[in-house]
Amino acid sequence: MKVSKSFEAFASEAPEYHSIWMKNVQKLDAVSKLDKKTKELAYLAVLAAIRLESGIPFHTKMAKVYGATREEIISAILVGLPAVGNCVVSALPIALSAYDV
Structure with a gap:
């Protein structure tokens, strides 16, 4: 990858x-006590919240390898919406583009 x-x-x-x-x-x-899929989804949430978008394609692909669905990717990206606001939505097209490859 x-x-x-x-x-x-x-x-x-x-x-x-x-x-x-x-x-x-x-x-x-x-x-870590998290399974690999959950860890990658949590990591995506953090990356989106801190706007570190360069790592999103890699960690989206890793989450997919570990069984994450497209809907779970979307939810992970948007989980920070209440806490940090709509800045997380800029990560959505990046993650989905990587997922759909």
């Missing part, structure tokens, strides 16, 4: 930092 250009640059231009980062991500993943 393809990652964002910014994450590609992180990996290629700062490989030591990237390696440390990825080891910590794996450690955090190992202790």
Whole structure:
């Protein structure tokens, strides 16, 4: 699966930092009590809420791999609507485009 250009640059231009980062991500993943689909859906909600849209296609595809439906993707993106407002809707077409590929 393809990652964002910014994450590609992180990996290629700062490989030591990237390696440390990825080891910590794996450690955090190992202790999570969420199943992989739920974790990816929650991550999509966070990405939408903080407007970090570059990671949305990758994590949408991961959620789909773990069994998330298109409707669950939509719900995950929009779950932050009451808390952060309609800024999350800009993530919707990005996620759905990635899902529909």
